[in-house]
Amino acid sequence: MAKVRVATTWLECCSGCHMSMLDLDEKLVELASKIEFDASPITDIKEFHPVDVGIVEGAVGNEEQLEVLKKIRENSKILVALGDCACFGGIPAMRNFFKKEEVLKRVYVETESTVNPEKVIPHEDVPKLFPSVKAIDQFVKVDVYVPGCPPDPKAIEYALRELLEGKIPVLPPELLSYE
């Protein structure tokens, strides 16, 4: 049987969901016999190619992230939102309670570890920040949601196994997590 091709990416996030995926430990070895990873931070392949399943960690907060999201959507038959940031907005969405200007000033000028006497806020060479952070389904169609901050490896395993069996997974309450 041909292996299921999977691409993954991370947007505005902490990479914790990918870590949780690696926490599948020895089950990864078993899954690896059925899955082939294409573009992914794990394989370090940067170009997206057509795959069966695309997995997205992280929310969308700037234009570069939106572009990446669109690319993985175009290339995936099924798109999975992995983790609270992708499903809801998560921790990055905390900045939505402040104005964009306040956020930029805080980050580039005010933080305790910043040395920026000219108080320059960079606007070249960095992707343009959106006024607010949003879950990925605000931009593209999402087929599967696996929330959690990060999702439990058990939840990721459940979702992957269902997908391998050709089903669209809906997580039971015990595997759901918003934290």
Next chain:
Amino acid sequence: MKEVKLKINGKDVVATEGMTILEAARKAGFRIPTLCYHDGLTPHGGCRLCVVEVKGSPRLLTSCTTPVADGMEVYTDTDRVKEARKFVMNLIMTERNHFCMFCEKSGKYEDTDCELQKRAYEVQIEHFPFPVYVDKYPVDTSSPVMVTDHNRCILCGRCVRVCSEIVANSTLDFSFRGSKALIAVDTGLSKGKSSCISCGACMQVCPAGAIFSKFGGYKSRRSLCERIETFCPICGIGCETTNYVRYNNIVEIEGNGLVKGSLDGGQLCEKGRYGPLMESRNRISTPLLRDSKGRFVEATYEEALNRVVQLLKAYSPDQIAFRTSSFLPAEDLAYIKEFASRIGVKDIDTFDGNVYRNLSSFKLSKGTYEDVLNADLILLIGGDIVKEHSVVGSYIRRAVRNRGAELVVISSIESKIDRWAKEVRRVAEGSEGSLANDYKNKIKSMSNSIIVLEGASLLSNKEAIEPWLKLAEELNVKVMILTPTGNSLAAWELGISPDLADSAGKSKKLLFLFLGDIDSSYSPASIAEKGYETIVLHSAYIDAIMKLSDVVIPGKSWLENEGTYKVMDGKARRFSPILKAEKGVKSPRELLSDLADAMRLGSISIDDIVRKL
């Protein structure tokens, strides 16, 4: 009551008239999810999570407010119902900030402390289908004990109902409308500046992370805690508590349940709910002995015991006095008494011993909590009931609010109960008695009066209290005595009171002091006044009396000390320790048992005495 026959999910169910669909369904074993509903409170029908299908009704009905009717056919779990519930949950979760990962109450399905989150898991919310509001709502941290984060509030109104129906303080209400709706505190104040009495009932019933404790917040999820059910012995009411403890630290104390129909509604007061969490005093960590130059030196427990033995032998029994707090368990009190009598010491007393001595010559008709609820005139004499016996305050407010009872407050200090009174008489402390006769005719003109006597300083002051007791006796009015600590009554019944005639006039030189932790009658200054030559102190915490002591021995705190209490209602109860004491730290009975061994006094048994309580 009339029977009502209906069908729930095809099963024949017999309910009684007046029951709601929710009650009938639960009784028949069907589970319907709820949010704004709370067992101890009037149904409100606000959240709509509990909707069910009823044959013949085009709309879904809220089961928590719809009464059962004969022949009704109810379906609790159809696809239509499930879809409606998910829709409702989606609306609630997206209305304000329910990004759970930075919320105090958040957890996984099995162990979340958030009812709202649990319901969301159950309907399998896995993303927000609606755009999320990002309006910022206020966070009120002004209360000394709790934080109110309106961003997490779902406007279920449980807090409003508990504050009005159970605590009867009516501090909270709804304000504004639609997306601007906010739980209001006294129509627009912050909690810290309001009529709020910090009882924490609203915090206990909040199903979301909108009200949480300043002391337990972010410390631990409940599922990780040990759960200890016992009661609060701080005042004479003895409210039942559930204590959550982790790594020998208290994370949270709750009232037991908010049980429907229970008189107090499962309330606690500020002292009971937050007091042990606010503890800031330092512990006495090691025995101390005063050396020849008057300085404290650290000693072993054995050295301290030896010094005490020497001292007890150096003075004659009539030069020795034992003083103890009635906040200690009956086992300790009984042991102290037995030990004292073994060595011939007669002068043994509690700090609030005068309270019952003052009462003992009167024939009083004891008022119960029900009597307060049913009174039409309540004379509240003494200190600040909201600070000292807060839960009885709620009975008084209920009588005033629900039945129009007349409240007269006679006290030297201001209290948050005052705003409920028809008449407040501010008098100098100690002169409360001078007003008793003013109320003679008033009492006679009312059919159901009760005199509530509150506060250690009032109760132990003969002059202040006797006129009221005389009046009560003469008119046969009910009297409620709010005893200062959880064991004042037991101490009196155990006979811990000096034979005053015997000890009068003889000056005491050695004082053996057993301190409970919090005893409103204990005053270091009045002990200092007596000018004892030598003081032996057994106590948990460092306080002013330590400086005057010659031998200091660390003791268990009340939280660590198991034992029997007899609270105001006259029932003996066993207190289960909430915390573990450090190794080697003793209760008074353990210390005295070691002393009895060292002095070869033979075994002292108190079991029979305590059993009689």
